[in-house]
Amino acid sequence: MNSQAVGAAPPAAESRLWRRGKWAIPLSVVPLLVLLAYGFRTDPRAIPSPLVGRPAAPFSVTLFDGGRLSLLDLRGKVVVLNFWASWCYPACYEEAPVLERGWRAYKERGVVVLGVDIQDTEEAARKFLKQFALSFPNGPDPTGKISVDYGVYGVPETFFIDKTGRIRKKHVGAVTEEVFTREVERLLRDGG
């Protein structure tokens, strides 16, 4: 009988487009892999602050030792504005001695270190100040207004403000001796 039609279908008519384009399927995964490789390697916390280069938002704070300090009163000085909390361990504990040393070394040269304690209890904050014998001005931010004005999303965060009241640098994480000295010296140098 008709043995030719038996079994095998006619050779599959693969279109030229299909034959040539087949390799594009595995290849289309490449951009996705590149995107994922990039995405997983970036630090989701490293968000550039839009505030750098802009005037520092004015605020005043009631200090733990009773006084009141306004940022506007510090015009003409280099200000190291540090956001911290007593529960922020270990970063805030690491940088506290650095800030204190920096304050002592530079206070005669027109530098003010100002601590703002956020989302904390007064008792714990006072204990922290005592533990590190911090002598620079320090006060709480009970409403969170100062934190939001400075776009703070965690502690510690430190802003270096120049003599004209402009934010020149935002440092996320514990301030090291090296960062402190470099930034403060830089701001002392420029603008007389």
Next chain:
Amino acid sequence: MKQAALLPILLLPFLAWAAPPPGSVNEDTVRQIAAQLRCVVCQNLSVADSPSEMANQMRGIIRERLKAGETPEQVIVYFVDKYGEWILLSPRPQGFNLLVWVLPFAGIAVGLVAITLMARRWSRRAAAQPVAETIDPATRERIRREMAELEP
């Protein structure tokens, strides 16, 4: 006497709910704004959903700014001004961000076109194939034999 004194106290919450004092802020509006903002300490929750102290304070700030007469849009602009676009849970559909909004739909469209084209080609190929006799004579013969055996 005692009960009479108690009554206003018991009613107080209901009164407060029924008639908000003038100059107060609609909590729904606060919630609506908070839902668009990322809680800064918890990354993937909105300010409306986060139980954190920071989110609580941010809700307070939203409330206060509304009370001061700002529109919801102005409140959001304030937060974007301080934190950048990062604070928005859904990126604004403009500029490079448009890609995020357009790409999924573009992908679906491309997929639909590809499926349509392939389905068309397959059905055409199937139609073009002659209906072949797929049973070889030997098998046919065997079926016939076995059927015959089954019959009494």
